[in-house]
Amino acid sequence: xxxxxxxxxxxxxxxxxxxxxxxxxxxxxxxxxxxxxxxxxxxxxxxxxxxxxxxxxxxxxxxxxxxxxxxxxxxxxxxxxxxxxxxxxxxxxxxxxxxxxxxxxxxxx
Amino acid sequence: xxxxxxxxxxxxxxxxxxxxxxxxxxxxxxxxxxxxxxxxxxxxxxxxxxxxxxxxxxxxxxxxxxxxxxxxxxxxxxxxxxxxxxxxxxxxxxxxxxxxxxxxxxxxxxxxxxxxxxxx
Numbered sequence: 001x002x003x004x005x006x007x008x009x010x011x012x013x014x015x016x017x018x019x020x021x022x023x024x025x026x027x028x029x030x031x032x033x034x035x036x037x038x039x040x041x042x043x044x045x046x047x048x049x050x051x052x053x054x055x056x057x058x059x060x061x062x063x064x065x066x067x068x069x070x071x072x073x074x075x076x077x078x079x080x081x082x083x084x085x086x087x088x089x090x091x092x093x094x095x096x097x098x099x100x101x102x103x104x105x106x107x108x109x
Numbered sequence: 110x111x112x113x114x115x116x117x118x119x120x121x122x123x124x125x126x127x128x129x130x131x132x133x134x135x136x137x138x139x140x141x142x143x144x145x146x147x148x149x150x151x152x153x154x155x156x157x158x159x160x161x162x163x164x165x166x167x168x169x170x171x172x173x174x175x176x177x178x179x180x181x182x183x184x185x186x187x188x189x190x191x192x193x194x195x196x197x198x199x200x201x202x203x204x205x206x207x208x209x210x211x212x213x214x215x216x217x218x219x220x221x222x223x224x225x226x227x228x229x
Contacts, residue, residue, distance in 0.1 A: 001171060033215030035154070042219040043146075043154065048209060054217065086154050088215050096213050097168045098144065098156035 002026060002091040004101035011107040018074040020104045022087030025068055032070035033088040034063060036081075037103075043086065047072060074106070082108045111135040111218050113205050118223030121195055131188040131205030131220060139163070139183035142208035144216055145190045147201035147225075157203070158190065162211035172198075195227045 004024040012018045022032055031050050035043035045054050047063035050070060060075045070089075074081055087101040117129040131143070145157040158169045158179040167179050178191040188205050202224050206216035 031214060035216075037154070042204060042221050043216075044219075045215075045217045048215055048217065084153075088154075088156070090213055090215075095168060097170060098159060098213060098215075100146075100154040100156055103153040 002093075002097070002099050004087055004089060004099055006085075006087060006101035006104045008102070009105045009107065011109070012077050014079055014108055015076050018077045018081070018106055018108070020072045020074075020085050020087075020106065022070045022072075022089075022101050023068055024070075024089055024099075024101075026092035027065060027068050027070055027089060029092045030089045032063070032065055034070075034072045035086045035088065036083045037086065038083045046085075077106070077108045079108050082106055111207070113207065113218060113220035115203065115205050115220045115223035118203065118225045120226045120228060122229050123196060123227055125195055126191070126193045127195060127225060129190040129192065129203055129205075129223060129225070131190075133186045133188065133207070136207070136218075138181075138186040140211060142210060142212050142214075143179075143181060143188045144206045144208060144213075145177075145179060145188075146204045146206055146216070146219075147199075148204070148222075149198075149201040152201075155201070159208070159213045160188070161213070166212075168213065192225070195225075197227050199225060200227050201225060 034047040050065040202222040207218040
């Protein structure tokens with residue numbers, strides 16, 4: 001079955017740039033979506049279609065995709081950005097099922 | 110504003126059934142694909158199923174295929190998940206979520222979730 005691979009954890013100091021990667025064989029053909037989830041809360045969309053930012057999401061959040069890897073970048077990470085981040089995409093086969101990456105715990109301290 | 114409210118969670122014995130519902134408001138429900146996503150305690154997000162805007166296509170994760178059925182009633186702005194032959198591994202918070210499109214691209218609006226516990 002199709003899988004998306006993320007690093008389990010990323011750690012940065014406040015004000016530094018955090019980069020979270022997501023690798024998957026279908027990413028050259030399918031968009032990546034990124035979600036932020038804080039403890040006990042529902043996920044929040046922070047990037048859609050690889051690089052688009054929903055209204056209300058701070059400009060420090062950006063996304064890119066190249067080949068089989070998508071990247072979420074948080075420029076000037078803030079303490080409040082500490083959360084779990086998940087990438088999401090779909091399989092490129094004839095059965096377009098969804099899949100989440102395993103999630104990345106971002107620590108900002 | 111756009112809102113999704115799940116209901117129907119609870120404690121159920123292994124092998125039994127449960128039906129979850131998701132009430133949508135604040136947007137044209139019939140224009141969007143809809144998903145169910147779950148999260149087991151202390152674990153990551155797991156995609157469960159998607160239904161296209163008109164109900165014409167449905168896709169499931171391998172872990173639930175043949176046991177769970179996703180459906181929608183566009184006249185009532187309601188999404189459902191019928192869960193049969195429940196197992197301990199189905200214990201999770203279940204979220205409904207709206208797709209950004211009529212099909213299956215990715216989710217943009219999420220409910221707060223309803224908890225399902227499968228235990229004897």
